[in-house]
Amino acid sequence: MTAYILHFALCIEELMMENPYLPIPMVVKKSHLETTDRMLRTLEFSFINEKDAKAFHFIPGQFCELSVFGKGEAPFGIASSPTENGSLKFTINKAGVVTTTLHQIEEGTEVGIRGPLGNGYPMDLFQKKNILIIGGGFAFTTLRSLITFFLHPANRNKVKDITVIYGARTPGLLLYKEELVEWGKRSDIKLVVTVDQGDKDWKGKVGLVPNVLEEVAPSSENTYAVICGPPIMIKFTFPKLMALRFPNERIYTSLEKRMKCGIGKCGRCNIGHLYVCKDGPVFSYAQLEKLPKDY
Amino acid sequence: MKWKLDKKDFKPFLQSLMVEYDLFAPVQLAEGVSVYKKIDRPDEVDLSSSNTQKPTKEVFFPQSETMFRYEKTGNQHQVTSTEEVERKRVILGARPCDIQAVLLIDQVFSGKEYTDVYYVNKRKATTIIGMACDHPLSPCFCSSMKGGPFHREGSDLLLIDLGEAYLVELLTEKGMTFQKNKFFKEALAKEINSAKEIEERATKKTDGSLPVAGIEKRLDQMMESPFWERVQEKCIGCRICTYLCPTCHCFDIVDEALTNKGQRVRNWDSCLSSLYSQETSGHNPRPTNRERTRQRIMHKFNYFPKNFDRIACVGCGRCIIYCPVNFDIRQTIKEIQNSILQNEK
Numbered sequence: 001m002t003a004y005i006l007h008f009a010l011c012i013e014e015l016m017m018e019n020p021y022l023p024i025p026m027v028v029k030k031s032h033l034e035t036t037d038r039m040l041r042t043l044e045f046s047f048i049n050e051k052d053a054k055a056f057h058f059i060p061g062q063f064c065e066l067s068v069f070g071k072g073e074a075p076f077g078i079a080s081s082p083t084e085n086g087s088l089k090f091t092i093n094k095a096g097v098v099t100t101t102l103h104q105i106e107e108g109t110e111v112g113i114r115g116p117l118g119n120g121y122p123m124d125l126f127q128k129k130n131i132l133i134i135g136g137g138f139a140f141t142t143l144r145s146l147i148t149f150f151l152h153p154a155n156r157n158k159v160k161d162i163t164v165i166y167g168a169r170t171p172g173l174l175l176y177k178e179e180l181v182e183w184g185k186r187s188d189i190k191l192v193v194t195v196d197q198g199d200k201d202w203k204g205k206v207g208l209v210p211n212v213l214e215e216v217a218p219s220s221e222n223t224y225a226v227i228c229g230p231p232i233m234i235k236f237t238f239p240k241l242m243a244l245r246f247p248n249e250r251i252y253t254s255l256e257k258r259m260k261c262g263i264g265k266c267g268r269c270n271i272g273h274l275y276v277c278k279d280g281p282v283f284s285y286a287q288l289e290k291l292p293k294d295y
Numbered sequence: 296m297k298w299k300l301d302k303k304d305f306k307p308f309l310q311s312l313m314v315e316y317d318l319f320a321p322v323q324l325a326e327g328v329s330v331y332k333k334i335d336r337p338d339e340v341d342l343s344s345s346n347t348q349k350p351t352k353e354v355f356f357p358q359s360e361t362m363f364r365y366e367k368t369g370n371q372h373q374v375t376s377t378e379e380v381e382r383k384r385v386i387l388g389a390r391p392c393d394i395q396a397v398l399l400i401d402q403v404f405s406g407k408e409y410t411d412v413y414y415v416n417k418r419k420a421t422t423i424i425g426m427a428c429d430h431p432l433s434p435c436f437c438s439s440m441k442g443g444p445f446h447r448e449g450s451d452l453l454l455i456d457l458g459e460a461y462l463v464e465l466l467t468e469k470g471m472t473f474q475k476n477k478f479f480k481e482a483l484a485k486e487i488n489s490a491k492e493i494e495e496r497a498t499k500k501t502d503g504s505l506p507v508a509g510i511e512k513r514l515d516q517m518m519e520s521p522f523w524e525r526v527q528e529k530c531i532g533c534r535i536c537t538y539l540c541p542t543c544h545c546f547d548i549v550d551e552a553l554t555n556k557g558q559r560v561r562n563w564d565s566c567l568s569s570l571y572s573q574e575t576s577g578h579n580p581r582p583t584n585r586e587r588t589r590q591r592i593m594h595k596f597n598y599f600p601k602n603f604d605r606i607a608c609v610g611c612g613r614c615i616i617y618c619p620v621n622f623d624i625r626q627t628i629k630e631i632q633n634s635i636l637q638n639e640k
Contacts, residue, residue, distance in 0.1 A: 019378050020409045021362050021548075021559075069365050069372055070552030072559075074575075096575040110370055258574050260548045263409035267545030268564070268571055270594070273601035278408065292518045294590075295580045 020263050023067040023112020024052050028105055029087055036172030039094050040138050041103050042079065045111065046087045056116065058082055059123055060145035061254060061282045064115030065262045066090065066102065074098040075259045075277070078116065079141040081148035083155065088113070091141045091175060117262040118281050121146055121226065121252065130161040132218050134237060136209050136229025137168055140175050142254055143228055147183070156188060163218050167194040167209040167233070171202045192216055210236040213244075220246040227253050238285075248285035255281050255295055271295050297487055298463040298479040300454070305461070308478040309337035309387070316385040316422070319354045321347045331386070342388050345432050346611065350541030351393035352400060354386055355417045358538075359562045362413060362548070366556040378412045384421040390428050392437045392611040394449035396541030397423075402603045403544050413561075422469045425450030429493050431501045434612030436625060438503030442609055445494045455490045462490040505625055506632045507596075507606060514597040516636045518589075526592070526627060527584040529620050534565035536614035536622070537591065542599075542607040545571075566590045592627060 026045040034040040047053035058078060065073045074096070080089035094103045105111070121142075131150065135143045143166075150159050164183070168174045174193065183191045194205040194212045205212065209229065225246050227237060234253065241251055257269035257276040264278035272291040274280065283291075300308060312318050318334040322341055329347040331354050334340055349358075363376045389397075397418075404414035428435075428444035437443055447453055451470035455462040462482055465471050473479065517523075537543045547564040551557055564571060567587045573579045581587050599607035608624070615623050 018410075019376060019412045021411075021413075022374065022376055025372070069367065070550050070557050072550045073548060099575070108370070110372060112372075256574070257580070258572055260546070263411075264406065265403060265409070265411050265544070265546075266548065266561075266564070267566065267594075270590075270598060272593075273598035292593075294586070 020114065023114050025049065026111055026113050028107050028109045028111060031105065031107055034091060034175050040091055040175065042089055042091045043102060044087050044089050045113065053086060058116035059120035060149050061120035061142050062116040062118045063281060064113050064117060067112030067114065068098055068101045069112065071098050071101045075262060077142035077254065079144050081145045081152065083149055083152040091138060093138055114262060117277060119279065121282050126159055126224055129159060130223035131159050132223055132225040133164045134209060134213060134225065134227040135166045136233040137173065138175060139228040139230065140166060143226065144176055146226065151189060161190065163190045165192045165209060165212055165216060167196065167212065169196045171195050171199055209233050210240050213237055213240045217244060220244050223250065225251045227251065248289055251285040252282055255283060257295060297482040298465065299482040299486055300461045300463050300478055302460055304478040306337040309340060312385050315383065317382045318385050318387060320387040342426065345430055346390050349539060350611065350613065351386060351389045351397060352541050355397065355414050356544065359560060360413060362559045362561055364556065364558045378416055380416045380420040384417065385424060386421055387424040388426045389423055391425060391444060391446035392442055392609040393541045394423060394425055395442045395446060395609040398449045399542050399605060399607055400544045422451045423449065424452045424454060427453055427455040429456055429497050431497055432612060434615040436502040436505050436610035436612065438498065438501040439505035439507055440606060440608055440610040444497040444501055455493060457486055457489055462486055505628055507628060510596050510628065510631055511600045513631055513636065514593060517631065517634065520634065522630065522634055523585045523589045527588040529622055530584055530588050531620055532567050532584055533619060534567045535617050537565035537567055538563055539613040539617055541609060541611055542595065566594065
């Protein structure tokens, strides 16, 4: 029997190599509500063991299995960027047992984490290209990771123009509001925030994401598009991308599926012969075109 | 050189195995309910059934398995993993079809990027003593699936029942370590010949005529075929075919908790269950039995071959024997092969 105390000693790095099912101990550092409907909350975690922090390397678009002992595990895309050292952020929609517990969890509580899992965004392909990022609702989490990564001074010159179109149903449902304001002031990113329906304080754009995309009409030349959002948004945005002559090979999205193991063993997140957890969650439309519509 | 084990020496042989190994072999829990169990007394071993009800995979991948235990003291969680296998193991009496299946799911659980230590540790610690199948049943079609009742691949030793004795073949390095076993004697030429006759007889008895060649390519074009409507009509979604399938490897992971302690457990799961793919949002990518039965067949005959170059069916016949509505996968295979595809119309 291998026994270990989460707080002390023990090289979890080695344990992870040996047993990918054992969670790494982390502690909840901060927790705050993101949206006015009180359904979305961002939690910030830090590693308890220095070694784990050093061993944890990820790229935007990857996810983790968050573990609440006694409740279970659930997968979440990493919302923080690798450039934000020392902690990991996840924005969590209150929906089931694990997420409800995470919403109620107190700062200082210990949780477990497994990851990073999945492939992440194709960062190599993005080099020296323009990036068009389209997000809707709370699917903006890993897109925040991607944007934050490229806006970091060490990475900004890795890509050319960054255009972001982000929409939510109402202003209160937008994530990362303070950061949106910051990004809006910068000259090295073109940010268009839109809501389906404004309120009395909203001075920004009102309009559906597909229509706003049509209006902004970014060039597809030398550009990669990354689109994450609810199925209905994707359904209507995709034809607009086609009209802008984005080829399928240069449109990427991140899929969700019910997952358990996160490492391609337990079987449930397959789309055709691929597993969303291991071969995804990021896929190009060229890839998806060849797969069964089983998602 | 081939060896034999007299049946009068069989129990002492089992006893001697148990000194060095944890022995797993078929036992009868009740009439017709035969499963693998860790043996405490050689008397328990019952090799009379053609095959166990639950497949050999259970020894490596139990129906329910604790992955770790945890205990909370203050703010800390002490986690105790259960991945280690304390003693070497022997599986005795596994049929060639089940052993084939273990070789198939080996590829899933070992994997390039991640190793499933719970499975792999057990697998590495285990010597497999196969039992040749001298009386294949009518639903058996191993010979169509690159196997056969005497298929030796994956067995470290193979026993062939000669009546008064077992002929023993030592097939691998692990098997060769049994060379000096005191219960093994040199087999006589007539015994070796008699084993050959039994092999020929048994091989003739299993169906090798099922047309599986090319099925992967055909299924590539059948995702949206009305065929699946027909396939699912009969199925009541009881999932027994997936639980008893020696190549099905899906599992669920759950926490079982008391106040301050608990355990994380994995349990066999089935793609034929509606909850299997149901997401928290309510969205279910496989909302009806049509998508779920399609997934079962596609995984075995299309997705698995794409990933591992082999069909994930070994022809053990369990899904045919135990299906409460007489769903016959052989019929499904034939229908797929005979269906008219879009481009052939």
